[in-house]
Amino acid sequence: MLVQRSLTVLNRAPYNTVPVITVSKEDYLKAILEAESEGERVISATLAHWLRVSPPAVTMAVRRLKKDGLVRVNPDGRVRLTAAGRKIARKLTTRHHLIERMLSEIFGMEWYKVHDEAERLEHAVSPDFEARLLAKLGRGVACPHGNMTEVENPASRRRRGLVLLAQAEPGQNFEVSGIYERDRRLLEFLEQRAIRPGAKLHVVHRNYDNTLTLATGAGNVFLGLSAAERVWVRAAGKNAVAKS
Numbered sequence: 001m002l003v004q005r006s007l008t009v010l011n012r013a014p015y016n017t018v019p020v021i022t023v024s025k026e027d028y029l030k031a032i033l034e035a036e037s038e039g040e041r042v043i044s045a046t047l048a049h050w051l052r053v054s055p056p057a058v059t060m061a062v063r064r065l066k067k068d069g070l071v072r073v074n075p076d077g078r079v080r081l082t083a084a085g086r087k088i089a090r091k092l093t094t095r096h097h098l099i100e101r102m103l104s105e106i107f108g109m110e111w112y113k114v115h116d117e118a119e120r121l122e123h124a125v126s127p128d129f130e131a132r133l134l135a136k137l138g139r140g141v142a143c144p145h146g147n148m149t150e151v152e153n154p155a156s157r158r159r160r161g162l163v164l165l166a167q168a169e170p171g172q173n174f175e176v177s178g179i180y181e182r183d184r185r186l187l188e189f190l191e192q193r194a195i196r197p198g199a200k201l202h203v204v205h206r207n208y209d210n211t212l213t214l215a216t217g218a219g220n221v222f223l224g225l226s227a228a229e230r231v232w233v234r235a236a237g238k239n240a241v242a243k244s
């Protein structure tokens with residue numbers, strides 16, 4: 001499906017028309033916004049990696065986005081959203097979160113599945129349906145991964161009192177706040193270890209190889225740095241970790 005999406009970039013809209021935002025362009029804009037929020041410097045290679053498309057496909061898409069005034073490319077190759085591009089990306093992100101919440105809150109879909117499903121559905125939602133979703137679900141609530149609608153960067157998360165699990169102090173209790181949601185395998189890996197939004201955990205020990213020994217609802221588990229760097233936690237009280 002990703003291959004198909006990258007190919008739609010090639011379908012150029014006729015000249016002298018109002019630019020029509022295709023699915024691919026939307027995906028690019030959203031990926032740039034999300035990569036920025038993860039604190040990543042967005043260059044073509046970042047986008048190729050994030051969207052799992054080839055570098056030439058990215059080059060072509062970025063050229064189109066630039067022509068439409070949706071991105072700027074700095075001399076050092078860094079891709080930045082313009083105000084117009086950011087507006088579209090924000091809209092999509094809001095819609096993505098609403099759909100994730102619909103799947104979770106109305107249909108009871110598991111938290112680790114909703115991102116992929118929302119990626120498919122978000123392109124099919126009409127403004128009318130989106131307004132109804134918003135009226136039903138309300139604003140200002142985190143998505144099932146614990147992430148806020150407004151795309152946050154590491155600095156703004158730290159201002160909210162969050163720390164990366166990778167940097168969490170051993171001997172302390174924490175509550176899982178937000179989880180990087182773009183990697184389904186990571187989410188399932190964490191779910192198997194009872195590391196999910198809202199879950200309580202205790203950091204038992206930081207080991208010599210930088211893995212963490214954690215007490216979670218699944219018992220004592222080990223977590224490597226690459227996973228621990230994808231989980232934001234907040235300090236929690238003294239209450240014991242409940243088995244779930």
Ligand SMILES: [Zn+2]
Nearest residue numbers: 100115118181
């Ligand atoms: Zn998502």
Ligand SMILES: [Zn+2]
Nearest residue numbers: 143144145181
């Ligand atoms: Zn989410």
